[in-house]
Amino acid sequence: MTAIIQEWHLPPAALTLPRQTVHVWYVSLEQPAPLTHQLEQLLSSDERERAARFHFEHDRRRFIVGHGALRTLLGRYLQVEPTRLEFCYGAYGKPYLAEESTGGALRFNLAHSHELAVYAFTREGEVGIDIEHIHPLADLDHIAARFFSKAESTILLGLPEDQRLMAFFNCWTRKEAYIKARGEGLSHPLDQFQVSLIPGEPTQLLKVEGSPEEVSRWFMTAFVPSSWLCSHLNG
Numbered sequence: 001m002t003a004i005i006q007e008w009h010l011p012p013a014a015l016t017l018p019r020q021t022v023h024v025w026y027v028s029l030e031q032p033a034p035l036t037h038q039l040e041q042l043l044s045s046d047e048r049e050r051a052a053r054f055h056f057e058h059d060r061r062r063f064i065v066g067h068g069a070l071r072t073l074l075g076r077y078l079q080v081e082p083t084r085l086e087f088c089y090g091a092y093g094k095p096y097l098a099e100e101s102t103g104g105a106l107r108f109n110l111a112h113s114h115e116l117a118v119y120a121f122t123r124e125g126e127v128g129i130d131i132e133h134i135h136p137l138a139d140l141d142h143i144a145a146r147f148f149s150k151a152e153s154t155i156l157l158g159l160p161e162d163q164r165l166m167a168f169f170n171c172w173t174r175k176e177a178y179i180k181a182r183g184e185g186l187s188h189p190l191d192q193f194q195v196s197l198i199p200g201e202p203t204q205l206l207k208v209e210g211s212p213e214e215v216s217r218w219f220m221t222a223f224v225p226s227s228w229l230c231s232h233l234n235g
């Protein structure tokens, strides 16, 4: 997986995923009521129960859209009705397609932040994805000291002030994507591996304590959803 192509398209009715490829999609979670209702019809009873448990209405709507969109995309890759898809979960909650949904051949992961959800799909190996809406953080240094490796914190604190926020979110999302790919959640010690974070430098998993072979097992890349790119460019 070495070629990185950053183009954003609307999904066609039938999606094809070549081998050795990762597809990334993003979806706005703020959709009009009729579409939200339509997507809700795709959810399982478990998902509807999860949706109903949200305290705030906007969280409920976003969950419905996020999971309805996941089913829609998976249905288009697998050419099955989205309602027929069944999920199972790893030991730390990573969702997978159940075998009955012909899922053995398709892996996925998703993340949400603010009003966006992102999805990654691949046919081989494990995949993890994360997204964070960049916002000012007063206690950035403390969070880094708590969650990042010593090397990452040192690099972050050595950067000029105007690069720190971007570097922080680079580090956060890359670490999160790695633990999500491994499916281990926070059971994997966050200070035991190192990712690149300096803005403008290549996106990389640099080091995993005790497992030097890990670095060559994974491919890591970064992206910006085009809607965030537009709002960023428009100021």
Ligand SMILES: CC(C)(COP(=O)(O)OP(=O)(O)OC[C@H]1O[C@@H](n2cnc3c(N)ncnc32)[C@H](O)[C@@H]1OP(=O)(O)O)[C@@H](O)C(=O)NCCC(=O)NCCS
Pocket (backbone or CB within 6 Å): 066, 092, 093, 094, 095, 109, 110, 111, 112, 113, 128, 129, 130, 131, 147, 148, 171, 172, 173, 175, 176, 179, 180, 181, 182, 183, 184, 185, 186, 190
């Ligand atoms: C479980 C975890 C993946 C949740 O992360 P999060 O930031 O709350 O949420 P995200 O938007 O990135 O991802 C949520 C999705 O990941 C998936 N997910 C859940 N458990 C997962 C796991 N163990 N592995 C991979 N993916 C998982 C689910 O699809 C979930 O979506 P859903 O709840 O709508 O079904 C976990 O990594 C976590 O709790 N992180 C906390 C944040 C943190 O401290 N990060 C430190 C970075 S330095």
